[in-house]
Amino acid sequence: MATLQSSVIGFPRVGAQRELKKLIEGFWAGKQTEADLLHGAQALRAKHWQLQRDRGIDQIPVGDFSLYDTVLDTAFLFNAVPQRYQTIPRGLAQYFAMGRGLQGAHPTTGNKVDVPAMEMKKWFDTNYHFIVPEVTADQTFTLSDDPAIVAHLREAQALGITAKPVLLGPVSFLLLSKATGTGGAAAASSTDEFERLSLLPRLLPEYVKLLALLAEAGATNVQIDEPFLGMDFFVGMAEAYRTAYDYLAVDLPASLRLILTTYFERVNNCLDLIKRLPVHGLHIDLVRSPDQIKAALDAVPADWILSLGVINGRNIWKADLNATLDVVRKVVAQRGPERTWVATSCSLLHCPFSLEFEATLDPEIKDWLAFATEKLDELRVLAVAGASADTAGLDAQVIAVLEANRQSHAARRSSSRVVNPLVQDRLALVTPDMRRRATPFNDRYPQQRAAQRLPLFPTTTIGSFPQTKEVRQARLKFKRGDLTADAYDDFLRRETERCVRLQEDIGLDVLVHGEFERNDMVEYFGEKLRGYVFTANGWVSSYGTRCVKPPIIYGDVDRPNPMTVDWSLYAQSLTPKPMKGMLTGPVTCLQWSFVRDDQDRSVTANQLALAIRDEVNDLEKAGIRTIQIDEPAIREGLPLRHSDWNDYLEWAVDAFLLSSCSVQDITQIHTHMCYSDFNDIFPAIQRMDADVITIENSRSDLKLLRAFDRYGYHNASGPGLYDIHSPRVPSVQEMNERLAALLEYLPYQLIWLNPDCGLKTRGWPEVESSLRNLTATAAEFRRRY
Ligand code: GLN
Ligand code: ZN
Numbered sequence: 001m002a003t004l005q006s007s008v009i010g011f012p013r014v015g016a017q018r019e020l021k022k023l024i025e026g027f028w029a030g031k032q033t034e035a036d037l038l039h040g041a042q043a044l045r046a047k048h049w050q051l052q053r054d055r056g057i058d059q060i061p062v063g064d065f066s067l068y069d070t071v072l073d074t075a076f077l078f079n080a081v082p083q084r085y086q087t088i089p090r091g092l093a094q095y096f097a098m099g100r101g102l103q104g105a106h107p108t109t110g111n112k113v114d115v116p117a118m119e120m121k122k123w124f125d126t127n128y129h130f131i132v133p134e135v136t137a138d139q140t141f142t143l144s145d146d147p148a149i150v151a152h153l154r155e156a157q158a159l160g161i162t163a164k165p166v167l168l169g170p171v172s173f174l175l176l177s178k179a180t181g182t183g184g185a186a187a188a189s190s191t192d193e194f195e196r197l198s199l200l201p202r203l204l205p206e207y208v209k210l211l212a213l214l215a216e217a218g219a220t221n222v223q224i225d226e227p228f229l230g231m232d233f234f235v236g237m238a239e240a241y242r243t244a245y246d247y248l249a250v251d252l253p254a255s256l257r258l259i260l261t262t263y264f265e266r267v268n269n270c271l272d273l274i275k276r277l278p279v280h281g282l283h284i285d286l287v288r289s290p291d292q293i294k295a296a297l298d299a300v301p302a303d304w305i306l307s308l309g310v311i312n313g314r315n316i317w318k319a320d321l322n323a324t325l326d327v328v329r330k331v332v333a334q335r336g337p338e339r340t341w342v343a344t345s346c347s348l349l350h351c352p353f354s355l356e357f358e359a360t361l362d363p364e365i366k367d368w369l370a371f372a373t374e375k376l377d378e379l380r381v382l383a384v385a386g387a388s389a390d391t392a393g394l395d396a397q398v399i400a401v402l403e404a405n406r407q408s409h410a411a412r413r414s415s416s417r418v419v420n421p422l423v424q425d426r427l428a429l430v431t432p433d434m435r436r437r438a439t440p441f442n443d444r445y446p447q448q449r450a451a452q453r454l455p456l457f458p459t460t461t462i463g464s465f466p467q468t469k470e471v472r473q474a475r476l477k478f479k480r481g482d483l484t485a486d487a488y489d490d491f492l493r494r495e496t497e498r499c500v501r502l503q504e505d506i507g508l509d510v511l512v513h514g515e516f517e518r519n520d521m522v523e524y525f526g527e528k529l530r531g532y533v534f535t536a537n538g539w540v541s542s543y544g545t546r547c548v549k550p551p552i553i554y555g556d557v558d559r560p561n562p563m564t565v566d567w568s569l570y571a572q573s574l575t576p577k578p579m580k581g582m583l584t585g586p587v588t589c590l591q592w593s594f595v596r597d598d599q600d601r602s603v604t605a606n607q608l609a610l611a612i613r614d615e616v617n618d619l620e621k622a623g624i625r626t627i628q629i630d631e632p633a634i635r636e637g638l639p640l641r642h643s644d645w646n647d648y649l650e651w652a653v654d655a656f657l658l659s660s661c662s663v664q665d666i667t668q669i670h671t672h673m674c675y676s677d678f679n680d681i682f683p684a685i686q687r688m689d690a691d692v693i694t695i696e697n698s699r700s701d702l703k704l705l706r707a708f709d710r711y712g713y714h715n716a717s718g719p720g721l722y723d724i725h726s727p728r729v730p731s732v733q734e735m736n737e738r739l740a741a742l743l744e745y746l747p748y749q750l751i752w753l754n755p756d757c758g759l760k761t762r763g764w765p766e767v768e769s770s771l772r773n774l775t776a777t778a779a780e781f782r783r784r785y
Helices: 019-028 034-054 070-077 092-100 148-158 170-176 190-197 200-216 237-250 268-274 292-299 321-335 372-386 396-414 421-428 441-452 469-480 485-506 565-573 586-591 601-621 642-660 679-688 703-711 732-743 764-784
Strands: 005-007 102-105 112-115 120-122 129-131 164-168 221-225 257-261 281-285 305-311 340-344 530-533 540-543 546-548 552-558 580-584 626-630 668-673 692-695 716-719
Touching (some): 070 164, 148 164, 170 200, 237 257, 257 305, 268 292, 292 305, 321 372, 321 396, 565 601, 580 601, 601 626, 626 642, 732 764
Parallel strands (some): 005 340
Antiparallel strands (some): 102 112, 530 552
């Protein structure tokens, strides 16, 4: 029986047990030779290709594998190596120096070197980070003599697998780059973008050479990723796509078919452009944007491949195979089965490897999930069933799978684990006044200052204090059962007390307990909320070899018991100074988890908000009068298209307000954000109406402050006085100067002094010295004002 082709856009490279991480880190530590590393990586690639083949995948990607990052690989492939790495001979040493910097002995001369890494940025709206290529106005590109992707293609072929090479397209490659020498960091403006695209004529001949090599090595379909087709266009962008693909078409080997691949956003607005490009297929993300199928069907030429990205590469839920099948069949009815592919929506890089390793996961919930390996099976079923017009004529086995899938979804929909009527009723009763402080800032702030006896230029920290080796070891021992709960608790209390005493001694005004009991700012709360579940092995790549294990929100969220009150009360009992309660906000909890796909994100955010509101109320009842609700992720939740920003900011800020507005006038709400670059969302930050916002700012010069000025931000704020990302101790002089600069933009009555982020990654000695200098700065300015 005919089947459709199934296609994988990319596969998680780190391996079922994070083998690649171990290999690479072993190599960095000098425990593995380069040969071991290369050999191990090859074996892992082979394993992943074979796994995909065994699961019935037709279009298996090569070129999705990387020792650090695939964007870095592309820069390396075309020899776009910034000058500062050029003394290091080409090879792994140079490659890793670009990805993570090199400090120590030069690999050939043995001299001391210290080159920083290239910049890292979030990959669109995922939590994966890529290395930002650097290009200069006189940039040249030269295809590597021995392109890794060609070698990988041959490796796959030796295993009998005709794989599909995956390339980052030339336009998206340049748009991901930053122009250096022309004010690099500000590369986001469209004029810069235009400049980068002017490098296309130099880059394209190298792509042509590469395509020729791929054809020679036996490739047929080539996946060419142009995710920027889904983003906002600016002047010159459409022209760049035309230039690029017209150029590639001229000498394209007859055996090759280019499949233009988009993901993370809709492309319906540029289908007119796309359909005129001389390519052979289009992949669209129908999970993110199911509605674009209609426009795509109308636009995509009949002789192209239309690749339907229907299996979610970014989340962990089982697909609704029966509903998806309806969509696939409609497409097949219109276009026929030969040129219709079923595919993952984007790379499976953003999914954990396999459910097979989740022995302790609740079986009811486990039945609702599909990780990367299970998603291969889903694709296969769609490929088989999608080709026939109805299910009745299918193989009994396929029918059984579809039926089981239907039952699993029905069970999930009606499970009492998912639906909690109490939570839903509560949410339905939320009124606008629950999202509003009773009194305007100008009236409540003086009350707060009086109640807490706050001086001018009050000093505080962002929450965490050093998570030393001892702290991490104690936690590990406790988790393993080598330390009793009582002993662990005693240990944490001693750490907390030490931290409080030190803050008193330093003379800080608003103290924190130090967060020693927390592993991570979302996991800690997730473990205490209902509706969350944790995996044993659900690792996904974050950057380089680093992986994260996001918790899963599967059901209506609520807070059965207070989460932080005991720690805050204990810390408060040690000191007469104000103790700041410390919570993670609803949007950050949402952003850093795998979230439900059966309700709008905004609903989940509001449920989280109610849970945090309960905690805020309990802290207040217990006498805690300063409460910080961290929202470092609010900016990164911004949609990729500008036109979608307002909707998001509306509900995201609403969720924050719901979590924070129940308190009395004298209770002071703080929030903290990490990204300095939020000029563009300032009105939303104002609407959050936190009494005090502390922000990472020390690396952003005065850009942020100008925004404060421009928007007339009128609540109190603490733009970080120094950068905690380095062990350097800032001098009093430096902090004085910084504060003086802040005072040009902000009224002195509303400024707080604090570091720019939590101190968990720092050591005690530098923390102590830095904070002593910070309080010295406060003392100096109190004298002056
Ligand atoms: N309160 C948290 C801490 O200090 C905030 C962390 C963050 O900004 N990401 O660690
Ligand atoms: Zn921060």
